[in-house]
Amino acid sequence: MKFEDRTIFVDLDDTVADFRSAAEKILAKKLPPNCRGITDDEWRCIEEDRRFYFDLEIVDGGELMMSTIQTILFQRNMIGCFLSAIPANIQDKDRVCYAKSKWVNKRFPYMRTIYVPTSKDKIKFCEDGSILIDDKPDLVEAWNLKGGIGILLHNCYDVNEKLKKMFDI
Numbered sequence: 001m002k003f004e005d006r007t008i009f010v011d012l013d014d015t016v017a018d019f020r021s022a023a024e025k026i027l028a029k030k031l032p033p034n035c036r037g038i039t040d041d042e043w044r045c046i047e048e049d050r051r052f053y054f055d056l057e058i059v060d061g062g063e064l065m066m067s068t069i070q071t072i073l074f075q076r077n078m079i080g081c082f083l084s085a086i087p088a089n090i091q092d093k094d095r096v097c098y099a100k101s102k103w104v105n106k107r108f109p110y111m112r113t114i115y116v117p118t119s120k121d122k123i124k125f126c127e128d129g130s131i132l133i134d135d136k137p138d139l140v141e142a143w144n145l146k147g148g149i150g151i152l153l154h155n156c157y158d159v160n161e162k163l164k165k166m167f168d169i
């Protein structure tokens, strides 16, 4: 299989950026792994913290997985792109996109960023053989059905091994 000219799309929140831990800290409660079910009032609370998206930690194993992705992009001349949904409940979407882009540029400057209104819109970017790494099982399934290679992320270490095997590194 030839990978050149294809894109590796990577979800941002809870795939590489640790949104959940930071949100749990602010909201003082546990969130489900997919972080669905955050109320409007809770989104307000997150938005009021102006540093929230700038200061997210990288998830465990995230640096290792991203360094493998960087190697693949360089070796195979592929494009790497974070594909991130900006939740509909967020009021100041421009500011969140700006913060997320700054976060990415500081930590992973070789990656591009695309923002979509909902996670379902990610599917629009699926081409034959393009890769999506995401923590949401329904998205990964839809990506695979459309002819892409969807990789479900439970943890970065497993995905890292999968990528190394896939690209023979």
Ligand SMILES: [Mg+2]
Binding pocket: 011, 012, 013, 014, 015, 134, 135, 136
């Ligand atoms: Mg996610």
